[in-house]
Amino acid sequence: MxxxxxxxxxxxxxxxxxxxxxxxxxxxxxxxxxxxxxxxxxxxxxxxxxxxxxxxxxxxxxxxxxxxxxxxxxxxxxxxxxxxxxxxxxxxxxxxxxxxxxxxxxxxxxxxxxxxxxxxxxxxxxxxxxxxxxxxxxxxxxxxxxxxxxxxxxxxxxxxxxxxxxxxxxxxxYRVVVKAKAFRAGDSCTGCGQCVRRCPVNNIRLIDKKPVWEEKCTHCMACICYCPAKAIEYGKRSVGKPRYHFEALRYEK
CATH class of the missing domain: 3.40.50.360 (Flavodoxin domain)
Structure with a gap:
C-alpha cells in the first residue's frame, strides 16, 4: 500500500x-x-x-x-x-x-x-x-x-x-519560520474557496468571501500555489515569484 x-x-x-x-x-x-x-x-x-x-x-x-x-x-x-x-x-x-x-x-x-x-x-x-x-x-x-x-x-x-x-x-x-501570519489575499481574490478546500489542516476560513489564516499552518504552499487568481501573497517574500503546482506543467513522461 x-x-x-x-x-x-x-x-x-x-x-x-x-x-x-x-x-x-x-x-x-x-x-x-x-x-x-x-x-x-x-x-x-x-x-x-x-x-x-x-x-x-x-x-x-x-x-x-x-x-x-x-x-x-x-x-x-x-x-x-x-x-x-x-x-x-x-x-x-x-x-x-x-x-x-x-x-x-x-x-x-x-x-x-x-x-x-x-x-x-x-x-x-x-x-x-x-x-x-x-x-x-x-x-x-x-x-x-x-x-x-x-x-x-x-x-x-x-x-x-x-x-x-x-x-x-x-x-x-518550525518554531521561527512555519507561521501563517504573513499570508494575505489581495483585491483579485474571488472568494472561490480553493484555498480552504486545499488546506490539509483546516487552517483557512472564508470570512466575507476572503480567506483568513489561523495558527495551524504547515507551510505546504497549497493555498498560495493553487490560487487560480494568484491573489495570495506571503508577505513580501512571494511578490513577483512564479507559483508552482505540478498539474499546471501538463507534464507527461
Whole structure:
C-alpha cells in the first residue's frame, strides 16, 4: 500500500508513478489528515510512504498521523521523499518512525523535484520545472525497481550538514519560520474557496468571501500555489515569484 501526502503535487506524481508500476493503491493522506481520520487501515505487509521534505524531515503532520493510526499487517516500510535540494538526515528520523511502528525500515530515497517553497525560495518557471521532472524520472525508475524486487534503498548522504539541518535546525525552523501570519489575499481574490478546500489542516476560513489564516499552518504552499487568481501573497517574500503546482506543467513522461 502507498501512502501519499502532497502539498503542490510533486509527491502525488511520484506516488502515481509507483502505484502504476506496482499496480498498488494510494491512500491520500491529505484527505485523511483534513478529515482527522485516524481509523485503522489494512495495509498488507509492505508500506510505501511518499512525502515532500519539510525542514529536512517528513512533514510533522504526517508523522503525527502515522503515530495515531494503526496499520494492520504492515511489516516493512520504504520512505520516498521529494525535495527542491536535499533531505538532510531525514533517514535517521524515518528509522525511528519505523521502529515505533514495529516495522522493518527499508530505507529512504530522495527525489529532486521542482521547488515550491516560495515563502523562502523561488519556484522555477514551467519550462525549467519540466526539465527538473524529466531529470527525476531515472531516479523514480530506480526507486520502482527496488520496490518491485523488495530491495532496500541505498543509504542516502549523511554528513555533518545533514545531521545539523535535520537535527537541531528542524525544530527551530518550525518554531521561527512555519507561521501563517504573513499570508494575505489581495483585491483579485474571488472568494472561490480553493484555498480552504486545499488546506490539509483546516487552517483557512472564508470570512466575507476572503480567506483568513489561523495558527495551524504547515507551510505546504497549497493555498498560495493553487490560487487560480494568484491573489495570495506571503508577505513580501512571494511578490513577483512564479507559483508552482505540478498539474499546471501538463507534464507527461
Amino acid at each position: 502507498i501512502f501519499c501526502f502532497s502539498g503542490t503535487g510533486n509527491s502525488r506524481y511520484i506516488a502515481k508513478r509507483i502505484a502504476e508500476a506496482l499496480e498498488d493503491d494510494i491512500i491520500d493522506l491529505n484527505a485523511r489528515i483534513k478529515a482527522r481520520d485516524t481509523s485503522s487501515i489494512q495495509t498488507g505487509q509492505d508500506v510505501i510512504l511518499v512525502t515532500p521534505t519539510y525542514a529536512w524531515r517528513i512533514p510533522r503532520i504526517v508523522s503525527a498521523w502515522i503515530a495515531r493510526t494503526e496499520w494492520r499487517d504492515a511489516r516493512r516500510i520504504w520512505f520516498v521523499m521529494d525535495c527542491g535540494a536535499e533531505i538532510g538526515n531525514a533517514a535517521r528520523y524515518n528509522r525511528e518512525i519505523a521502529a515505533r511502528k514495529h516495522l522493518c525500515d527499508m530505507g529512504t530515497a530522495q527525489v529532486i523535484m521542482p521547488e515550491n517553497y516560495i515563502a523562502m525560495f523561488r519556484a522555477p518557471q514551467a519550462k525549467e520545472a519540466r526539465e527538473i521532472v524529466a531529470r527525476a524520472e531515472p531516479c523514480i525508475d530506480e526507486i520502482v525497481s527496488h520496490l518491485k524486487n523488495g530491495e532496500a534503498f541505498s543509504a542516502p548522504r549523511n554528513n555533518l550538514y545533514d545531521r545539523l539541518m535535520s537535527g537541531p535546525v528542524n525544530p527551530i525552523f
